[in-house]
Amino acid sequence: MTTNMRRNRSRSLVLASSVLAAVAPVAAQQVSPPDSALAALVGEALDVSLPTRSASEYASASTRYRQVLAQARALDPSGLSLDDQVDRELLVAHLHTQIFEIDTLRLHTLHPVSYLNLGAADRLFLWPGAVDPSEGPPVPDAQVRAAVRNLERFPALLQSGMENLAEPARTWTENALYQVGYARLLLTETVPGYRIASSLLRDSLTSAAVAALPALDRFERFLREDLLPRSTRSPGWTPHAVNVYQLVHEQLDEYDVDAMLRVAEEEDLGIWIAMEALADSIHPSGDLRTVWELMKDEAPPWEGVLPMAQRYVDMATEWLLGKGSHVVEIPPFNYGARITSPMSRRTLSFGGASRGHRIDNRPSGYYVLTPLESHLSDEERDSRIRSYNPYWTHVISYHEWLGHNVEGANTELRVDRPMRRAFGSIYMSQAWSFYLEQLLEDEGYYDDMLEYTSRLKTRMARLQMRMWRVQRILTKLRMAKGEMTFDESVQAYVDRIGMEPANAFIEVQRDSQTPSPPGREIIGERIILEMRDAYRDAVGDEAFTLRGFHQALLGYGRIPLPQIRRLMLRDAQRGVS
Secondary structure, three states, X not given: OOHHHHHHHHHHHHHHHHHHOOOOOOOOOOOOOOOHHHHHHHHHHHHOOOOOOOHHHHHHHHHHHHHHHHHHHHOOHHHOOHHHHHHHHHHHHHHHHHHHHHHHHOHHHOOHHHHOOOHHHHHHHHOOOOOOHHHOOOEOHHHHHHHHHHHHHHHHHHHHHHHHOOOOEHHHHHHHHHHHHHHHHHHHHHHHHOOEOOHHHHHHHHHHHHHHHHHHHHHHHHHHHHHHHHOOEOOOOOHHHHHHHHHHHOOOOOOOHHHHXXXXXXXXXXXXXXXXXXXXHHOOOOOHHHHHHHHHHOOOOXXXXXXXXXXXXXXXXXXXXXXXXXXXXXXXXXXXXXXXXXXXXXXXXXXXXXEOOOEOOEOEEEEEEOOOOOOOOHHHHHHHHHOOOHHHHHHHHHHHHHHHHHHHHHHHHHOOOHHHHHOOOHHHHHHHHHHHHHHHHHOOHHHHHOOHHHHHHHHXXXXXXXXXXXXXXXXXXXXXXXXXXXXXXXXXXXXXXXOOHHHHHHHHHHHOOOOOOOOOOHHHHHHHHHHHHHHHHHHOOOOOOXXXXXXXXXXXXXXXXXXXXXXXXXXXXXXXX
C-alpha cells in the first residue's frame, strides 16, 4: 500500500472526529414499554440459530418459527400500543419470510455461495490497524475470538452445503467457484497478515485458517465435479416468489411485480430522453454512447482511485457541514474510503458499502473500492478500471457512506427495540441511499462544489445510476416472467447504462441468486418522497425542515417503509423529534 493511500485511509478517522464536534448526539426514538408477551415471542424468534446450517437445523428452525408465528397471530393487536402493533407485524412478516425460504423456496438448496460464510474473519480487514500499523492499534481480542469461532465452524458449514445443495442455476454455482478463490486468499494470505496483539490468539486464528483449507478444497471439488453438472435450474424466479418478499416482507401492497414493471418502463423512457438531452451539452456529437465512453476514459490508474474516492467523501462532508447543513445530520461514527475486504470483492465488483466495527465506542462504515487483482485478465482489468471513472465514483461515494453507512449508524445508535434492530428491510437501506443521489443535486451540492463541465458529467453519471436501478427491475422481473434471458439481461446493462460487460455480468449474476424485490431504489424513493409530503402536512410548513424529516426517517431502523410512515406520522403529531 502506498504512503498516499495510507494517509487517505487514516484521514477518514480524523475527519469523523471533526464531524462529531459539529453535531449533537442523536437520541433513541421515544417508545412505550414493550408488551411482555410480545417481547418474549420476539426473543424466541430471534434466538433461533443455524450454526452449521444442517438439514436438521433447518427442520428444527421451521418448526420453531411456525410455533412462534401461531402465537404471534393469536395476540390481540387492539390491546397493544402502536409500537407493539408495529413490532408484532414485523415479527409476523419475519417469521413468514423465514418459513417461506426454508419450506417453499428451499433456498438453502439453491444458494451455493451462502455457505462460504467467513464474515467475522473477513471483517477484521476493516479494523483500521489490522493491516497497517500507521492506522491504529492491532485488532482487539474480542474481535479475534469471534473470527476464530467463525473459522472453526467453517468446515461444518461447507459440509452442510455439500449435503444440502441440489440443482441451482449454473451461474450461481460458477459464482461460488469464483468466491472460493477469495476464501482461499483470505485464509492463506489475509488472515496470517492481521496485526493481533496476543500471540496466543494470533496462533489460534492462523491455526483455524490452516485447518479450514482442506474443507475448502473439498467444497471446491464438490462444486466443480458434482454440483456444476447438475446446476440446471433457471436463474429466474417466479413472480409469486418476488411478490412474497414485496407484499409480505416489505408490506408494499400497491407495488406487486406488474406495478413495479409499469413504473420501470415509464422511468426507462424518461431517463433515456434526459440523458440524450444532456449529451448535447457535454459533447459536440451529442451522441450518448460517445459521452459515456469519454467519461470512462477519464478513470485514473488504480493507484489514484482510493485517493479520488476519499476526496469525494471529504467534499460531501465539507458541503454537509457548510452550505448543505440543512440536508442531514451526520451521526457520530467513523467513515471514509477503504479497500474492499476479500470476501466482498466478487459481490462489490467495483465498490460499495461495508459496515465496520465499533471504534472508540462509535460505529464505523466505509465506502469500499475493490482492487484490480492479479488473477484478472488484462482485458478484465482494463474493463474494470473504467468503472472507476470520476463521475460514477463521485455519485457512488455519497450513496455509500452518506447513504448506507449513515443509515446503519443511526440504527445502531438510536434503535433499541430488538425486533426493529433485527429486521432487515432491503427497501429502507437502499431507498434512503438512492434518494440521496438526486437530493444532493437538487439541494445545490453540484452547483456549489463542481465546475460546469464536471457538473454536467456528474449529472450524467447520476442518470446512469438511476437507469441502472431501472434495469434491475426490468431484467429481474422480465426474467421472472420468462420474457428475458440471463444473457439479454447482461446486455441491457451494457446498452442502457454503458456499464462495462464484466461488471454487467456480475450485477445480473449476483442479483439473480435470490428473489428479493428489485424495486427497492426506484419504488423506495417514491415512497420516501410521499412520506416527506405527509410529514410536512403533519408538522406544518413553518415547522418542517428537510434535516428534521431526515432525522425522523432514520430513527426507526431498517424496517418496512409503511411501518416507518405509521410511526413517523404518530411522532410528528406528538411533536417527538
